[in-house]
Amino acid sequence: xxxxxxxRKKQMYxxxxxxxxxxxxxxxxxxxxxxxxxxxxxxxxxxxxxxxALHLIHGPVGCAAYTWDIRGSLSSGPELHRLSFSTDLRExxxxxxxxxxxxxxxxxxxxxxxxxxxxVYATCIIGxxxxxxxxxxxxxxTESGIPVIPVHSEGFRGSKKDGYKAACEALFRLIGKDEIxxxxxxxxxxxxxxxxxxxxxxxxxxxxxxxxxxxSCITGDGRVDEISRSHHASLNVVQCSGSxxxxxxxxxxxxxxxxxxxxxxxxxxxxxxxxxxxxxxDDPLLLRNTEELVRxxxxxxxxxxQRYRTFLENKKxxxxxxxxxxxxxxxKALRHLGIQTAIVGSQxxxxxxxxxxxxxxxxxxxxxxxxxxxxxxxxxxxxxxxxLIGGVKERPIAYKLGVAFCDHNHERKLAxxxxxxMLNFCQxxxxxxxxxxxxxxxxxxxxxxxxxxxxxxxxxxxxxYNQYVEDHPQAGTRDAANEGDMMNANWNxxxxxxxxxxxxxxxxxxxxxx
Numbered sequence: 245x246x247x248x249x250x251x252r253k254k255q256m257y258x259x260x261x262x263x264x265x266x267x268x269x270x271x272x273x274x275x276x277x278x279x280x281x282x283x284x285x286x287x288x289x290x291x292x293x294x295x296x297a298l299h300l301i302h303g304p305v306g307c308a309a310y311t312w313d314i315r316g317s318l319s320s321g322p323e324l325h326r327l328s329f330s331t332d333l334r335e336x337x338x339x340x341x342x343x344x345x346x347x348x349x350x351x352x353x354x355x356x357x358x359x360x361x362x363x364v365y366a367t368c369i370i371g372x373x374x375x376x377x378x379x380x381x382x383x384x385x386t387e388s389g390i391p392v393i394p395v396h397s398e399g400f401r402g403s404k405k406d407g408y409k410a411a412c413e414a415l416f417r418l419i420g421k422d423e424i425x426x427x428x429x430x431x432x433x434x435x436x437x438x439x440x441x442x443x444x445x446x447x448x449x450x451x452x453x454x455x456x457x458x459x460s461c462i463t464g465d466g467r468v469d470e471i472s473r474s475h476h477a478s479l480n481v482v483q484c485s486g487s488x489x490x491x492x493x494x495x496x497x498x499x500x501x502x503x504x505x506x507x508x509x510x511x512x513x514x515x516x517x518x519x520x521x522x523x524x525x526d527d528p529l530l531l532r533n534t535e536e537l538v539r540x541x542x543x544x545x546x547x548x549x550q551r552y553r554t555f556l557e558n559k560k561x562x563x564x565x566x567x568x569x570x571x572x573x574x575x576k577a578l579r580h581l582g583i584q585t586a587i588v589g590s591q592x593x594x595x596x597x598x599x600x601x602x603x604x605x606x607x608x609x610x611x612x613x614x615x616x617x618x619x620x621x622x623x624x625x626x627x628x629x630x631x632l633i634g635g636v637k638e639r640p641i642a643y644k645l646g647v648a649f650c651d652h653n654h655e656r657k658l659a660x661x662x663x664x665x666m667l668n669f670c671q672x673x674x675x676x677x678x679x680x681x682x683x684x685x686x687x688x689x690x691x692x693x694x695x696x697x698x699x700x701x702x703x704x705x706x707x708x709y710n711q712y713v714e715d716h717p718q719a720g721t722r723d724a725a726n727e728g729d730m731m732n733a734n735w736n737x738x739x740x741x742x743x744x745x746x747x748x749x750x751x752x753x754x755x756x757x758x
Contacts, residue, residue, distance in 0.1 A: 246622035260607040266598045268613040277616045280591050282399035286407020293317035293438045294466040295325045298359035303367030305332045315654045316440045350384045360468035361391040371398035405592045412491035422473035431457040433477045436484030439464030443661035454533045475499040481506045486567035486592040508661040510577035541663035552670040557582035561631040568593030586627035646685030648676035
């Protein structure tokens with residue numbers, strides 16, 4: 245039996261059992277093996293998609309390797325962001341300091357690649373040895389004439405969420421540099437979309453059809469020049485609220501730009517995001533364009549969604565993602581497919597986020613904050629889920645338990661945003677859940693075996709059992725086996741083999757139909 249650490253129990257809640265008092269926004273419990281990443285990783289994943297900037301990691305080479313090409317962020321132009329540069333600090337620099345090496349690396353790289361800006365990431369070791377990264381960046385900026393921005397992302401300063409804040413503060417130093425380029429009144433910035441598998445392009449096309457200009461996308465398919473004039477936009481729409489709300493608030497305080505939290509995952513939330521922008525500008529033509537766009541897209545994809553629902557109705561899913569806002573959309577999207585959310589959680593959610601999750605989830609749903617692999621495995625087994633939606637760290641958990649998996653994190657290569665993304669999501673969920681491979685999973689076979697034995701297979705089919713023992717005397721009897729041996733008894737395996745054969749035929753027939 246998997247036990248929950250006492251200090252973790254307040255960070256989980258089952259809807260319908262007691263008062264809601266979920267603890268969150270806490271540092272991870274030592275020894276709990278949190279799925280959260282470090283401060284450096286948080287800042288790196290946010291800034292990485294700025295495609296025409298130089299990204300230099302000041303620290304050991306392992307930090308650069310860990311975050312090399314970490315997002316599936318595409319670029320419509322330069323791809324300098326996909327190169328990983330490191331000062332590769334060794335023992336000598338740890339003892340005598342790495343400022344000279346940092347200066348040499350920056351000047352060499354800027355001369356070779358001609359970037360529009362440079363981000364310099366401070367890692368844990370820099371915080372320990374005390375290199376003056378700020379001074380080196382200021383010197384190189386004066387000499388090169390481009391912004392050279394230190395990112396204070398020493399890993400031990402907190403968690404991934406603190407890395408988001410460090411990235412926002414670095415980006416804010418680029419904003420406001422361009423006062424010349426004209427920007428129309430009906431214009432927005434998209435904050436917190438990272439162009440995974442081209443999702444930014446899908447969203448920007450929606451706004452183009454509506455009649456809204458996107459000044460900058462921070463940071464998917466991002467450009468330094470676009471970010472520098474983003475302060476002229478009339479509205480900020482924040483997709484990944486966990487990573488970009490801090491920047492949106494800074495822009496609101498400094499430049500008076502309001503912001504709206506939106507999501508482009510699922511039918512409901514994509515439509516609501518577009519209508520939110522249209523209503524903000526209060527333009528009848530813009531609103532009509534939006535209505536026509538939403539109607540056309542929904543009419544196109546909804547019959548397909550319903551077709552997938554016929555195969556996925558009454559399945560159960562677990563969701564564990566970085567930001568809670570994404571979890572909201574996934575719960576709604578799964579409901580369109582008839583899939584119940586049995587478990588849902590996030591790494592960075594706040595109390596308001598979890599209260600909303602409680603409202604939209606069904607009775608019995610387990611809500612967790614900053615969970616770990618053991619807890620997640622325990623709840624998945626208890627709820628007998630058919631699907632886990634998460635990121636690269638959650639994938640092995642699903643596969644070990646014989647559960648279908650859908651990657652909804654920043655490493656993915658499939659666009660899941662927008663109306664087209666909803667179709668891709670349906671296909672991904674269907675293909676994974678209905679795959680015949682799960683019948684060969686040892687975890688699933690043992691689970692079915694255990695279930696069959698405790699239902700009393702011998703008692704349910706005594707004639708078949710007696711015939712089997714007569715034909716296979718080496719199989720032994722149920723009464724002669726102890727509890728552990730029962731799990732591997734040949735009679736039970738014989739029953740399960742028959743059951744698997746029937747399930748395989750049923751799944752193959754469904755696969756052929758779809």
